[in-house]
Amino acid sequence: MHVSSVLVTAVAAFAGFTAAQVGPLGENGRPTNYTAYNFTQLIDHFPHSARYKPNDNGTFTQRYFFDPTYYKPGGPVFLYIGGETSGESRFSNLQTGIVQILMSATNGLGVILENRYYGESWPFENSTTDNLRYLTNEQTIADNAYFAQHATFPNVPGGDNLTAPGTPWILYGGSLAGAETAFSVVQYGDILWGGIAASGVVHAVHGYPEWYNPIQENGPQDCITRINKIIDKIDHLILTNNTEAIQKVKEIFGLGALSSLGDFAMTIAFPIGGPMNYPTYTWQELNWYPAYDNPDFFDFCNNITDLNAPANITAVDTQLSNYTNGSAWTGLGAYANYVKEVILPTCPSADLIGTTTAGCFSTQNETFYADPTNSAARSYLYSTCTELGAYQLPQPYGTPSLLSRAIDLDYTQQWCTWAFPPGPLSPQAVPSPDGPDLTWYNKYGGFDISAPRLALIDGGSDVWRDVCYHGHNASRPRHGENQMLITGAGHHWDSYGILNVSAEPDFIRAAHEWEIRRVETWLKEWDETKGSRRTKRDEL
Template structure:
């Protein structure tokens, strides 16, 4: 994971029936720079439309794309589709600039990344919705249609910010699992992970701590390093003097737990449904199965499970390899799938660097994964000046959007208690017209995925509450 972002983006894809037909991609001439009146350059931005449920004077539902390819599966499945059936909405999804097939520039060089920002993305939405309502879909009269935006995770933030900055365009916003407060050191992330693991019993975190304590000791012992390399299937031999490799090792092994907790039992299905059956219970069952041997062996067993699940031959943990991969600027590289872009956004706007700086977490002491580790990546991947300016970048983001004091109406903020991102979100009502829904027992964006019989009552109630608010907004 890169700052909480797995491959494909923070929001997964809903399950669809085999052979289900998704709408074709369409492309719109989007402005490159909305904030330079002398720049008339345009590019092709991808979007999808589903008009199956549209009724006369029905609303326009807009799903906001995020830090990964826009997945057309969302055009035929998910809770928003159920809302569209109820309210006769036309559904549109706009892919975020720089992700998927929406390439505003020739490559991902630092010079070209200057047009990648949340502010440009919001302006994209405004420009697109205005075009779509009045010119883009002439087969229907949409000029008087109400507009409701939907987003999960970072797009959830965009949904809330769009309503705040462009209230004359959007009539209501669903901002699911939306981190609206930018923060350089996101130490609360591991605090929530720890609390989630505690729900299985106190032994899980205790055994993780025992394992990571031994891992740190073995890293410094020449006679133990070969055993550590073998147990964790490391791609490269350990260079004990390289502190950055130590950070990478502890960060990547902790990510085995972070990724599972973030999406625990949320009914998502990435392509091929890889890993969706692994839950925090799965991992804690391994950590507390004393027949497997020592705590460090059990922690390594978790690592092996994740490597095998994702068909990875070994654990790549070295800093040099990370930087080498993230410096690739072509769209077809692994970094170009979204990692290079998202890392840039966190460096330039948000922070959200998940560190070990929370003192009571079990994944190793703070010096095994400090926030400075991510800050140094910003410097080494892009430009050395980032290291000194990130704090100012984060502060400016909060000044612009309002941070926790965001001024907004007609927005709902659903968050799950198991989702680490709720710590950066809105979990209490801002006002009677900007409400929070805190869903105990659910993870990242759970309310967006298709309903199932095993859904918790609070999750069922949350979906109903959102439906009622949408009804109110479109009247």
């Protein structure tokens, strides 16, 4: 039986380690699971900062996972930044994705560090506004540096002495974790040897209508045009305060119970990507590799443009023509039918559509948002409200829009106000009613972020591109060996792999080969200079 050299290497390396680190091997020769280890992390890395008063000198348990199957003494450590999800959700990056690719190429050790306030890495038992004051980018990136200086890896040869800066630590992260990777390398470049920021959202803005631009430009244009025209007609009714017609539109979509026009606008945008959340897969979830691809967006468009739609569906297109000077709402029946058939069933009962019950569509419930139970959604909302911003918005009247103009900054801001009321300890932790303080986020460089061994890679068709390094609003051209734009790619598509770089599509293979070259160049530089990097920073 023929076995590839990659699999032979993986199996041989695995034989030297106990199952304490990694689970059993799958058919592809890679681990199917990883053991969670606990790291004692500081709650507050800045004990004299007024931003975190009253300051807390305590610690919390932060989880990490590692894969030593390719490691050989002298190899680098690759730290995958967990971002806004659990550590387990990132396992594929060690198994077949970008970290596996880099480990294999360099005899490295792969590690996933779960972000504070996600997964099971909670500093406090609940997420009151006071307790969330330590959920900031500067605390998160300080976690990365502190972890690199103190982490141990049981049963790995020399695993008690692989700390930075004595060992080359190279970070990787995608999306928010990509930004955290970039910020970490900028702020702690004397500890962390390098990093790759994939689709790193490095530039914070308050409102972000550009989220929909790649869909406008690259989606099937007959579908896109129909949606734009339907949205324009809906917004005309809203602008003219035609309450009778507006109610009929809501009922056509099965959403007559929604009292908020913003909630209605968000719900019908779910197949495209509603502001902040959506229950099904969208343009953002498209992927180059079928195992990770989710084509719901194209199923949605195929429904809207179906030339053979049944008569009971197409008849809906003229039901509201009398409100638009006889103009048909082409595609309305198919659009509404898709929402009723695919989106509405995520709510457990039609009687609950107008409520904040899980899976349903109202957001108008202050008590619901103020629930301090620890959750990833609450953590991400807090970061959005305080530092990140990028509230998804429609285009202005006169410009085609996939999202109704019923959505505005205030619609998202109300969630911030409801979710994070003042507590007794830290009034400075309460989000401003005027929106996030973007200076905390953009202080690392924004569009102009740079560091000697920081690579920035983005997707040309990513909905987040315009807050990434290659955003269209960047002030200077993007040149240099440490940057790459993958034409036609989506959100951190380079993070996915198939255990055979040579068999990947050309544009993904080129990205992975470039990343390998960047890392190998940095490691060569390490070999030439490592004698000068043997001290630790006192403050961490």
